[in-house]
Amino acid sequence: MEPLRVMVVDDHDNFRRGLEAMLTAADSVELVGTAADGRTAVEVALEQQPDVILMDLHMPRLNGVEATARIVQSSPHIGVLVLTMMEDEESVFAAIRAGARGYLLKGARRSEILRSIEAVSAGEVIFGPGIADRMMSYFRGVRLKPTSQTFPQLTERERIILGRIADGLENAEIARELGLSVKTVRNHVSNIFAKLQVAHRAQAVILAREAGLETPD
Structure with missing residues (x-):
């Protein structure tokens, strides 16, 4: 089985290098690119076409949400897995709206990151434990229905x-x-x-x- 082609995007040098070392040591993945800002991330991603991108959100030149949106729009087959310290609902939902398929918090264990990379590459959507709780809370609540005025393109x-x-x-x-x-x-x-x-x-x-x-x- 071919290793998954993974890219790392993070503006913190030490953290990025730690991720690079972790991925390089894993047999199931191949590190194919890195970037320290969002604009470079888009350029490298579109050139290298990785299977999965580990994406930070708060970065210079172009933030991770906008970088994710541009990458997914051009190459929807690329799975973006957010790995960030930002756990507020606005950041989580913005990343998902942009097309991210997963959301983990920095501090996630090596095994969780690797498992999430595999899940995202397989087309699954995955959230870290704390994020999953927020999502379930958001999705629960009053039973709602979309209207024809809201979504006229739907039957x-x-x-x-x-x-x-x-x-x-x-x-x-x-x-x-x-x-x-x-x-x-x-x-x-x-x-x-x-x-x-x-x-x-x-x-x-x-x-x-x-x-x-x-x-x-």
Whole structure:
């Protein structure tokens, strides 16, 4: 099995070098690039086309959120895994909106970082323990539904399914509730993601909630 091609982006020299040493020592990954600012990160990422990028957020020239957005827009197959000290909700949601597939806090153990790299490369979305709790708290709450005025590009069925996604339901649960096959729901979800130009469920939920949702009567 070929090692995963990984890039490191961080403006703190010591921390970046520590990550580089860790990745170099791991058999499952290959370090293919580094950058100390967001603008260089975009240039190197588009040239090297890594499988996964470990991305800091607070950086000179171009912050990590904007760098992530530019990279994902040009090369959506690249998985961005944020690794930062910033744990406020605004930073987490901004990174996800930009297209990040994972969010870890600095201080994460070596095994957690490597496991997260593998997960992100496989198309999964992963959050560190503290971040996951924040996400679950955000996704829980009043049952909401998107309206035709909010998402005119979606069909009525797609808006219903998006509402169920916002409720935290998985495809199988949505299928049971709506009396559909899992394959049909999966196809609807793919169409929703394409129309909303999002890569995963967390991104879709944040977009839906921030775009405006109404509580059902």
